[in-house]
Amino acid sequence: AQTVTQSQPEMSVQEAETVTLSCTYDTSENNYYLFWYKQPPSRQMILVIRQEAYKQQNATENRFSVNFQKAAKSFSLKISDSQLGDTAMYFCAFSWQGAQKLVFGQGTRLTINP
Amino acid sequence: KAGVTQTPRYLIKTRGQQVTLSCSPISGHRSVSWYQQTPGQGLQFLFEYFSETQRNKGNFPGRFSGRQFSNSRSEMNVSTLELGDSALYLCASSQGRTSTVTGELFFGEGSRLTVL
Numbered sequence: 001a002q003t004v005t006q007s008q009p010e011m012s013v014q015e016a017e018t019v020t021l022s023c024t025y026d027t028s029e030n031n032y033y034l035f036w037y038k039q040p041p042s043r044q045m046i047l048v049i050r051q052e053a054y055k056q057q058n059a060t061e062n063r064f065s066v067n068f069q070k071a072a073k074s075f076s077l078k079i080s081d082s083q084l085g086d087t088a089m090y091f092c093a094f095s096w097q098g099a100q101k102l103v104f105g106q107g108t109r110l111t112i113n114p
Numbered sequence: 115k116a117g118v119t120q121t122p123r124y125l126i127k128t129r130g131q132q133v134t135l136s137c138s139p140i141s142g143h144r145s146v147s148w149y150q151q152t153p154g155q156g157l158q159f160l161f162e163y164f165s166e167t168q169r170n171k172g173n174f175p176g177r178f179s180g181r182q183f184s185n186s187r188s189e190m191n192v193s194t195l196e197l198g199d200s201a202l203y204l205c206a207s208s209q210g211r212t213s214t215v216t217g218e219l220f221f222g223e224g225s226r227l228t229v230l
Contacts, residue, residue, distance in 0.1 A: 033216050044117070045204065045221040052216075091157065095215035100170045101147060102215055104157035 002027045004094050006105035013082055014113050021077045021108045023092030032096040034075045040088040051075065087112045116141065118222035120205050126228045132193040135225045137205030139186050145210020146188040148180060151202040163188055164210045200229045
């Protein structure tokens with residue numbers, strides 16, 4: 001079974017700080033995809049960043065980057081220069097070849113304090 | 115371009131009733147998937163439709179069903195509601211050309227169902 005684990009239920013940092021959210025996953029698949037989604041309070045979930053497992057290079061999207069450690073099955077999200085608008089639930093998610101669905105972690109509630 | 119639209123946004127039902135939720139995907143998207151979000155279980159996959167065909171189904175009882183219409187709009191139905199069905203039901207759309215989620219899913223704001 002494919003599982004995704006986020007070990008940090010809540011995190012809180014000051015504005016402009018850097019924060020790293022952890023995610024580990026378990027799979028026997030070789031061809032898979034990893035995602036970080038953001039769900040702001042009372043707003044829809046949006047994609048932050050994605051990573052194909054076959055790519056060794058870590059994905060980067062502006063202030064957001066990942067540290068993808070395939071052997072360790074780890075996929076952490078780093079947010080640099082955090083902003084108040086980054087306050088949200090962050091979900092790590094996983095899909096694999098032939099599975100038309102996402103498996104989500106339990107989420108990390110991130111609060112950015114002014 | 116309009117986003118994914120879900121209706122109704124909020125609804126309250128009593129045990130034993132049934133409910134139908136609606137989802138209009140982004141124009142041109144042919145895949146619609148549904149997820150249940152609860153504080154205890156997190157986000158769980160319900161089912162996915164592409165061109166009116168269910169391609170994948172999650173581990174939910176038969177009380178949960180869905181369908182997709184020729185215009186890609188989708189509905190999900192929950193019959194004989196139980197207290198544990200209280201949740202935020204999220205719909206997501208994508209072009210869905212492959213049988214794998216390789217790219218972005220576009221989510222709606224959800225329908226929040228409360229069962230009393």
